[in-house]
Amino acid sequence: MTFEVEKVRHDFPVLSQTVNGKPLRYLDNAASAQVPNLVIERGSEYLRKEHSNVHRGVHYLSQKATSAYEAAREKVRKFINAGEAKECIFVRGCTEGINLVASGYGRKFINEGDEILVSQMEHHSNIVPWQMLAEERGAKIRVIPMNEAGDLIIDEYVNLLNERTKMVAVSHVSNALGTINPVKEMIETAHKFGIPVCVDGAQAVPHMRVDVRDLDADFFAFSGHKMFGPTGSGVIYGKKEWLEKMLPYQGGGSMIRTVSFEKTTYAGLPEKFEAGTPAIASQIGLGAAIDYLNSIDLDAAFAYEHELLEYATERLGAIEGVRIIGTAKNKASVVSFTVKDIHPHDIGTILDQDGIAIRAGHHCAQPVMQFYDVPATARASLAFYNTKADVDALADAVTKVIAVFA
Ligand code: 7TS
Numbered sequence: 211m212t213f214e215v216e217k218v219r220h221d222f223p224v225l226s227q228t229v230n231g232k233p234l235r236y237l238d239n240a241a242s243a244q245v246p247n248l249v250i251e252r253g254s255e256y257l258r259k260e261h262s263n264v265h266r267g268v269h270y271l272s273q274k275a276t277s278a279y280e281a282a283r284e285k286v287r288k289f290i291n292a293g294e295a296k297e298c299i300f301v302r303g304c305t306e307g308i309n310l311v312a313s314g315y316g317r318k319f320i321n322e323g324d325e326i327l328v329s330q331m332e333h334h335s336n337i338v339p340w341q342m343l344a345e346e347r348g349a350k351i352r353v354i355p356m357n358e359a360g361d362l363i364i365d366e367y368v369n370l371l372n373e374r375t376k377m378v379a380v381s382h383v384s385n386a387l388g389t390i391n392p393v394k395e396m397i398e399t400a401h402k403f404g405i406p407v408c409v410d411g412a413q414a415v416p417h418m419r420v421d422v423r424d425l426d427a428d429f430f431a432f433s434g435h436k437m438f439g440p441t442g443s444g445v446i447y448g449k450k451e452w453l454e455k456m457l458p459y460q461g462g463g464s465m466i467r468t469v470s471f472e473k474t475t476y477a478g479l480p481e482k483f484e485a486g487t488p489a490i491a492s493q494i495g496l497g498a499a500i501d502y503l504n505s506i507d508l509d510a511a512f513a514y515e516h517e518l519l520e521y522a523t524e525r526l527g528a529i530e531g532v533r534i535i536g537t538a539k540n541k542a543s544v545v546s547f548t549v550k551d552i553h554p555h556d557i558g559t560i561l562d563q564d565g566i567a568i569r570a571g572h573h574c575a576q577p578v579m580q581f582y583d584v585p586a587t588a589r590a591s592l593a594f595y596n597t598k599a600d601v602d603a604l605a606d607a608v609t610k611v612i613a614v615f616a
Pocket of ligand 1: 241304336383
């Protein structure tokens with residue numbers, strides 16, 4: 211492995227602490243990743259020297275804040291290779307991004323009898339907004355099934371597409387299973403029917419190169435806090451042809467051109483979708499997170515992380531009583547598992563005593579738990595700053611859990 215993981219770890223101050231007297235082993239990156247010094251420093255510099263409201267002041271500080279906020283948008287555009295910065299709408303996170311599309315696209319284009327396809331492995335944030343919309347509009351949710359390994363059954367997907375289908379909503383990478391879905395091919399197929407695709411990219415952007423134009427995604431949502439940026443930051447990318455036709459998401463200041471009691475006209479992109487004062491500091495922090503990712507050898511980082519995933523799969527899989535949930539060929543970052551009939555919350559609690567942070571629960575993907583007939587799983591999720599020592603500590607602690615319950 212040529213990736214200099216120890217050097218990168220120094221950039222993340224959180225990682226050097228001890229928890230319960232043990233070195234912190236942070237393996238809950240799918241929930242939130244840690245933040246490098248560059249992001250922390252950019253955030254505090256903004257608050258110390260540039261803080262003001264955006265897009266409204268003629269004064270020095272407002273202009274500083276506005277240009278930093280818009281510079282962050284341009285960094286996002288470049289990072290995901292969007293055509294134009296105005297196609298990158300700043301939102302609070304992936305959840306808000308998907309809700310924006312469900313509301314803005316759905317209330318305009320989805321009617322009674324129409325169908326929305328979601329996959330069996332979606333996070334609740336790519337199910338519930340569509341369900342709420344379907345209920346309101348008299349539309350129907352249809353589910354793209356998966357197999358035991360946790361791969362979508364693409365033949366069934368193709369069979370589900372028809373002239374009533376008005377949206378395909380699918381995750382790029384599953385947070386509960388780690389499966390990397392063949393979204394490029396799925397988008398190409400949907401487009402043959404003229405159907406737009408909304409990709410939940412929350413677990414993709416921090417773990418692989420994403421090019422929204424190469425994917426030809428109509429919409430692509432992600433959260434800053436999963437890609438080494440602050441909470442409260444995030445993006446919904448949308449093709450301008452769609453965004454321009456959609457209804458606004460929220461009404462208020464900044465999203466208007468003119469207001470009278472008789473009629474309001476709306477601003478152009480991206481303002482049309484950014485009502486009210488945005489999370490200025492957070493989005494500038496997201497821009498800094500992108501600067502950070504551009505400053506390291508990102509391809510080496512992703513390759514290293516993938517090797518680590520294989521190592522973790524091998525180590526955990528070798529422990530008797532461990533069942534790995536999600537064994538797709540193409541996976542990123544995530545190892546979900548159960549240990550005999552020990553409740554994952556007990557596993558998580560015992561691991562925490564050794565300074566190991568994992569997540570235990572349904573991971574906001576209850577249909578995945580229903581599919582595998584488990585109440586919950588334990589989940590280790592990696593980032594490029596994790597090490598073999600982290601994985602070894604995890605495997606040793608899981609062995610200890612089994613001994614405790616024996
Ligand atoms: N989509 C996926 C695939 C996710 O993993 C998550 C969060 C979201 C959407 C929602 O992102 P948010 O930033 O708007 O909350 N996933 C997780 C997780 O796996 N553990 O905690 C949050």
